[in-house]
Amino acid sequence: MSRRQYPFHLIEPKWQAKWDAEQTFRAFNPGQPVPDGHPFGIRHSLAGKSPASAELPRKFYILDMFPYPSGAGLHVGHPEGYTATDILARYRRAQGFNVLHPMGWDSFGLPAEQYAVKTGQHPRKTTEENISNFTRQIKSLGFSYDWSREVATTDPEYFRWTQWIFLQIYNSWFNLETNRAEPISTLKYPTELQGKDPLPRVQADQQAGPAPAPNLEARRRAYRDSKRLAFVSEAPVNWCPELGTVLANEEVIDGKSEVGGFPVVRKPMRQWMLRITAFAERLLADLDTIDWSDSLKEMQRNWIGRSEGAEVEFQIPNSKFQIRVFTTRPDTLFGATYMVLSPEHALVKEITTKEHAEAVKRYQQFAAGRSDLERTELAKEKTGVFTGAYATNTVNGEKIPIWIADYVLASYGTGAIMAVPAHDTRDFEFATKFNLPIIQVVQPPDPSIDWQGFTDEGTSVNSGFIDGLPTAEAKKTITAWLEEKGLGKKTINYKLRDWLFSRQRYWGEPFPIVWKRDAAGNLQHEAVPEKSLPVLPPVLDDYKPTADGQPPLARAQEWVQLKSGAVRETNTMPQWAGSCWYYLRYLDTANGRRFASREAERYWMGSERTAGMVPLIQAVEWPKIARNLTERAFDDGKRPPFAVEFSRVSDDLAARIRQLCGEDVSDFRHSLDVYAVRHAFREHGIGPLEATRGNIAITIEDIERLPEILEHPDSVSFDDVHKPGCKRFVITKRINGIIFVVEEEKSRRGQLQVVTFWKKKATARDVTTRAPLSNTSENDRRSEATKSTDQSAVKPTPGVDLYVGGTEHAVLHLLYARFWHKVLYDLGHVSTPEPFFKLVNQGLILGELEFFAFAPSGRLPEGFVSSELVKDIKEQAGTLVGTHKATGETMVGRKLSGHEKDVEKRGEHFYLKLQSQIRVEARSFKMSKARGNVVNPDEVVREFGADSLRLYEMFMGPLQDTKPWNTNGVEGVYRFLGRVWRLFIDEKAETAFEQAETTTPAPTDELLDILVLNGAISDMAAAPAQLKALHACIKKVTEDLDGMRFNTAISAMMVFVNEANTWQTRPLPLMRTFLQLLAPFAPHVAEELWSRLHSTFGQVAPSLIYAPWPKFDPSLLVESEIEIPVSVNGKLRDLIRVATDADSSTLEAAARSAEKVKPYLEGKTVKKVIVVPRKMVNIVVT
RNA sequence: GCGCAUAUGGCGGAAUUGGCAGACGCGCUACUUUGAGGUGGUAGUGGGGUAACCUGUGCAGGUUCAAGUCCUGCUAUGCGCACCA
Secondary structure, three states: OOOOOOOHHHHHHHHHHHHHHHOOOOOOOOOOOOOOOOHHHHHOOOOOOOOOHHHOOOEEEEEEOOOOOOOOOOOOHHHHHHHHHHHHHHHHHHOOOEEEOOOOEOOOOHHHHHHHHHHOOOHHHHHHHHHHHHHHHHHOOOOOOOHHHOOEOOOHHHHHHHHHHHHHHHOEEEEOOOOEEEEHHHOOOOHHHOOOOOOOHHHHOOOOOOOOHHHHHHHHHHHHHHHEOEEEEOOEEEEEOOOOEEEOHHHEEOOEEOOOOOEOEEEEOOEEEEOHHHHHHHHHHHHHHOEOOHHHHHHHHHHHOOEEEEEEEEEOOOOOOEEEEEEOOHHHHHHOOEEEEOOOOOOHHHHOOHHHHHHHHHHHHHHHHOOHHHHHHOOOOOOOEEEEEEEEOOOOOOEEEEEEOOOOOOOOOOOEEEEOHHHOHHHHHHHHHHOOOOOOOEEOOOOOOOOOOOOOOOEEOOOHHHOOOEHHHHHHHHHHHHHHHOOEEEEEEOOOOOEEOOEOOOOOOEOOEEEEEOOOOOEEEEEOOHHHOOOOOOOOOOOOOOOOOOOHHHHOHHHHEOOOOOEEOOOEOOOHHHHOOHHHHHHHOOOOOOOOOHHHHHHHHOOOOOOOEEEEEEEEEOHHHHHHHHHHHHHOOOOOHHHOOOOEOOHHHHHHHHHHHOOOOOOOEOOHHHHHHHHHHHHHOOOOOOOOOOOOOOOHHHHHOHHHHOOOOOOOOHHHHHOOOOOOOEEEEEEOOEEEEEEEEEEOOEEEEEEEEEEEOOOHHHOOOOOOOOOOOHHHHHHOOOHHHOHHHOOOOOOEOEEEEOHHHOOOHHHHHHHHHHHHHHOOOOOOOOOEOEEEEOOOEEOOOEEEEEEEOOOOOOOOEOHHHEEEEEEEOOEEEEEEOOOOOEEEEEEOOHHHHOEEEEOOEEEEOOOOOOEEEEEOOEOOOOOOOOOOHHHHHHHHOHHHHHHHHHHOOOOOOOEEOOHHHHHHHHHHHHHHHHHHEOHHHHHHHHHHHHHOOOOOHHHHHHOOEOOOEEOOOOOHHHHHHHHHHHHHHHHHHHOOOHHHHHHHHHHHHHHHOOOOOEEHHHHHHHHHHHOOOOHHHHHHHHHHHHHHOOOOOOOOOOOOOOOOOHHHHOOOEEEEEEEEOOEEEEEEEEEOOOOHHHHHHHHHOOOOOHHHHOOOOEEEEEEEOOOEEEEEEO
């Protein structure tokens, strides 16, 4: 091994042990005693006290996604997110927050069970071994977790509460009137099940003979059970034979299991389901209240799949049957030329004629036998058969045939469709194949477009009373007509299905459910009493399913059969159950009476410190859209910009506000108006300002009547809004106690507008929430530079303040957890409707860049073919495979190594150096064991130390981006830490230390005492240039941490160190402050140098972890003279040095007389001079 | 097919309000320290040109005194969804 840059191998374990022993990172709950001497207590004057919520500093809950402790251990992707959260946790601690930063294990899972099936080893043993390996690896990276709060879902004291929450769900129903979950006891029975009358009149004629009273109770029970949020269903489920279990919709991708990629088939089975669909609307609407990435929100929206349309009844003549269909295009009703039922539809057997019975039956069997995979893969070819039956088109009385086809899904809508082949791609394909009539009912706006297969909006034709109406109007008109005639109604449908919640596995939470026979001998489910929780899984010696296909738990008959005669449920819960609520257990892990105490829940999850404000809802919009629309509207030359109708408060938003505070804002215009109008005015120089339409929530007049309407201290005048330098404006308006705050701010990706609706609790003056949603507003930092270094710049947020993890959980964990949280919220167990306020997705880390050259398969290695001759290049079995464009031969990519690897880039592509006409493929792949490109963090730590790994993970690029690993890059940050080290440590002492280390048989950290401080460090006043370097660094690091731009923060520290290296003297206070900046990123080396720095100068080192974060002094950063560029006709010609505050005329004069500028002005006429003070001068000549 | 995102040196990436493109790191080149160097230090490094200078942010247009940044249209890559009526 090469010489170490510094003795990280001794430093890192030393400080990790110290933090462990001191419990440095313990987060204190309200009411918990803070031990004497704990640095948190010392910082906040709470030593020896048991502070209540109000006495504790503000909370900051920063969470990593729950890892599954796999046998493979960590790879470098894990520590990326963990490092980011750890840096922020340490930063927030230094800022004075009470930081909750926990870690634990989502430890139920298939691999341990599969290993148990194979070897008979209990999955708990495998799980515990894996957990201890993960713990060792994570601890070796020095993360500041509060390990006293570690949880594992497999711990009975944990899953006791998972089972308890399941019972809460089981004992609830969804009240559509209140739009929330309520205890099952509030469920009202329909009239026929009410009272004592055992024979309701409605049913009297259907029911033969008088029914005994127990029958009523049984029917009530059936009704009750059908309304529970956890219910039993017999519907077809996703059965994965390979895994031997059923799967939720979310776990099936392209007809294959998400885990393992095995085929999945539909199979009817009795299963537990959770009624997540009841929450679809709220899961959708509340996305607007949380700060997640747009792409993630979009994924959830897509998964929920809300679509508005109408349900329409179609009569089958001469029968008692009718078919109900769902359509999003009721305007195309006149074009419905046939109908299709899904093969499983209940009416199929009723309506099929004798002649077609045989064919229909055969088709049903064919469809049932096809797996989802086959159905999607063969989607190109439509199949189906005619039933022989006809229906009447509701709008025009036409007789249309009824078919069955498996392109219609039983589980979506009503399982039946009206087919409009002219304007639906699938119907068009089907009709073409089976020669069904195609009638045009929509005229495309562009007449040159073929109407056949045109699925966009246009104008209705051949459609009776809606002819000539644009699609939107046509929909409204015909829906109203249908409702009036009682033939249909407006309906909203969701793609989201109920959550299939049981698994045929051993290694999961047993259901707290038993089955008992009722008087009629039917099995009925019943909750296990709370006091018998947790229900533990039985001990087995064989973990396979039983021979007759029952789950493994059924093997333990003595466990299944209770003395009472009841039997236990033998399914177990899916892995997602435990991760649905783990963030709540962290709040109060040791609590044996509740999943977390109310006080702890309110302190960590609530937002009580919002100065009397509760955020009701937040909407984020991109004004770009608004601008486009505005400009487009302008292009047609007719409409003024402010009449554009795009910015009403959306229906969902309005509904949400109505629900929360009873205020109807559905007629309000969105704040986008302000922006769009402002923009349009500026662009076109139109004035004065006037709104031409009413019902605008925040109107131009409102802004002008500022004194009356805007009494908020943060409000700015309309002029300020216009001012080019004003990047952010805040407008508030109060209506019936609700404060509407419109904020515009700059995000990383562009202009972002945030509308916050606050419900006010206290006086108007309390409503000061200047800090932005994401804590990143540049404007805030500029205007309140000194403030931004402490807590006041951070807006209090409800729920988890920051959650970091990969996108792989976008529709699984994140949807399920939101659902459970809403149930708990409705039932009053938690105080926020959403669990995770801000969520950031870390990007994938790919393996190192690899080069491939193609050769015909079988003829490797000679005869490389340039890659532009290869088409359809795909990754396959660890390499690249394609087809030769000319010969059609299969071409295989060979990974280049050794000197073959020498490539050069010409233009867009890479070519071999030795055979320069051969173009090669360059790609980074996802790390995988199969490719052998996995980087093991243990090795990186061994060679470069944990601090280097942490630093490199952050230095690679923005957290959210996908980026390739490059081990050379680790060396770069490692060298940086070496330079930091030598900035502080005397070189001669270092040599002595190294000699001592090689001669000592078992070196310990005591050897570190040989090291002495670099003589350049002394307790003296810093020179102005030194202070400036430091404060520039403080500013940059602080701002970048607020914006989670770790890469640029690190480069700012590198700049500082590069400069400090040139100094003859290194003043102690300055160097001390620098270590505080470095500490969140590289905590071990910072601690070591911090302690050495203090001991050398005879001081007792205060806790680095809890030392207040340094503030920068803007006055130190002011330059008296600056260099500004001068260009002529936009081309840079010279730089001039001028006083910072030089005015325009001074600048212009200096620019005109600049040495290199003069020649360009000679003999030319100066047409215009643009001077931007402090920035640049541009001289326009002709 | 639909939706979203991204595109800057040999590589990872900076450039936060339209105002000096390429910060910082890797790599490369030269010098230097050293008995030695897979160490440290110094200097250089977008491309072309001896130079003045020219040119340059995926491609083609546009707006502007000024565009990596704004607009329009392409192309490529990545991600998500995919018979959802």
